[in-house]
Amino acid sequence: MENEKLKKLIEKRSALDAAIQLEKNKENERKRKDDTRRKILAGSAVLDEAAKHPKFKEELYSLLERFLKRNDERALFGLSVAQGAETKKPETEVKPEEKK
Numbered sequence: 001m002e003n004e005k006l007k008k009l010i011e012k013r014s015a016l017d018a019a020i021q022l023e024k025n026k027e028n029e030r031k032r033k034d035d036t037r038r039k040i041l042a043g044s045a046v047l048d049e050a051a052k053h054p055k056f057k058e059e060l061y062s063l064l065e066r067f068l069k070r071n072d073e074r075a076l077f078g079l080s081v082a083q084g085a086e087t088k089k090p091e092t093e094v095k096p097e098e099k100k
Helices: 002-052 054-067 071-076
Strands: none
Touching: 002 054
């Protein structure tokens, strides 16, 4: 009798552990999506500002020159790439659009 009760409690605990893990995974996924969205919005704001203000654009590209290390990322901004290194070519080149 005791073994049956213990078995049911262990099964309930296992089900709860699985439900807890599922909720943790959902929360982590939501946080990653929110972080990605923040980065996209911040990047859009910065690129828009750079298109309007040449001095800011110059400072931004100076920062990107120091910050970006991978050739495929550097190529997205038209920055120089290391000779002889493999560069993953982007499908379309993305550059800040000039506002009229």
